[in-house]
Amino acid sequence: MALYLIGLGLCGVKDITVRGLELVKNSDYVFMEYYTSILGVDVEELSKFYEKEIILADREMIENDFEQKILEKAKTQKVSLLVVGDPFSATTHIDLYTRAIQSGVKIEVLNNASIMNSCGITGLSLYRFGETVSIPYFTATWKPCSFLEKIVKNIACDYHTLVLLDIKVKEISEENLCRGKKIYEKPRFMSVNIALEQMLEAESQLNTGKISEDTLVVGVARIGSPTQKIISGKIKDLIKCDFGTPLHSLIVCAPTLHCMEKDMMEFYRTENVEKREAEKI
Numbered sequence: 001m002a003l004y005l006i007g008l009g010l011c012g013v014k015d016i017t018v019r020g021l022e023l024v025k026n027s028d029y030v031f032m033e034y035y036t037s038i039l040g041v042d043v044e045e046l047s048k049f050y051e052k053e054i055i056l057a058d059r060e061m062i063e064n065d066f067e068q069k070i071l072e073k074a075k076t077q078k079v080s081l082l083v084v085g086d087p088f089s090a091t092t093h094i095d096l097y098t099r100a101i102q103s104g105v106k107i108e109v110l111n112n113a114s115i116m117n118s119c120g121i122t123g124l125s126l127y128r129f130g131e132t133v134s135i136p137y138f139t140a141t142w143k144p145c146s147f148l149e150k151i152v153k154n155i156a157c158d159y160h161t162l163v164l165l166d167i168k169v170k171e172i173s174e175e176n177l178c179r180g181k182k183i184y185e186k187p188r189f190m191s192v193n194i195a196l197e198q199m200l201e202a203e204s205q206l207n208t209g210k211i212s213e214d215t216l217v218v219g220v221a222r223i224g225s226p227t228q229k230i231i232s233g234k235i236k237d238l239i240k241c242d243f244g245t246p247l248h249s250l251i252v253c254a255p256t257l258h259c260m261e262k263d264m265m266e267f268y269r270t271e272n273v274e275k276r277e278a279e280k281i
Contacts (some may be wrong), residue, residue, distance in 0.1 A: 123264020
C-alpha cells in the first residue's frame, strides 16, 4: 500500500503536522526510528496521543531488517515510520527512501522542523552556514579529528558551522563486541561541554591556528521546547556552562558577523541569559 516517512518535529507530541497525525491514525503499523535522535517525550505518551501502538525501530532493525520488517508490510498495508525532526536531515533516511523506491513501494514524505533550520533562532543567518559536521565521542584508542578540518574550511570561507553532537543509544561496548556479548550500554548524549573539550583537544593535535579558547560559539539545548537554552560566548566561557538535559548542539561562528548577528550574540551572551533567568525566579 504505502510507507509514510513522517517528521515529528523537535519537541513534543503536538509538533507533528495535522496531516501527519491523520496518516498515523490511519496506518496499520507505526514504527519510530530511535537512534539518530530523540524526542522530548516518552514513547508511551506519543502512543497515547496518537491512539496507536508504536514499535521502536533501533539501529539493527533500520540497517539490517528494514526490508523484512518494514518494507514487506508496506507492500500490502499502510505503514508509518516516525522520525524525530525532519525525515531528510539524516542520510539514514535518504537511504531508506531510495530502498523503498527500488523495492517498488509507494512512499510519501511529510517534512517538519529540524535542528538544521531551527538553529536560526540563534540569530545567525542560515544563508551563512557551511557544511554541517558531527563530533563523535572520543575513546582511549579512537580520537578522529576530521570534524575540525571541516570547521576550519568553513571558517576560511567566513561561514558558520552547525555541529551535531554524538548520541549513543543501544550501543555495544568494544569489550562486549569482541567477546560476542550482546549487552547494550546505557544511553549517552554528548553535551556542549564535552564537544568543546574535544574540539580543543583536536586543535591541539592538528594545530590549525583557527580554534582557541577565545573562539566565538553558540551552545543550544532542547531547541523547540519550552525549556530551550541558547548561550553565546567564547569557548572558555561556555565550556563551564550548564546546558541541562539533552539534546545539545553547537555552532561555531564565522570570523565576521553582520550587525544583526552581533546584536543577537549579545542577547544570548552568558551574563545576559543568566540575568533573564534570575528575573524569572
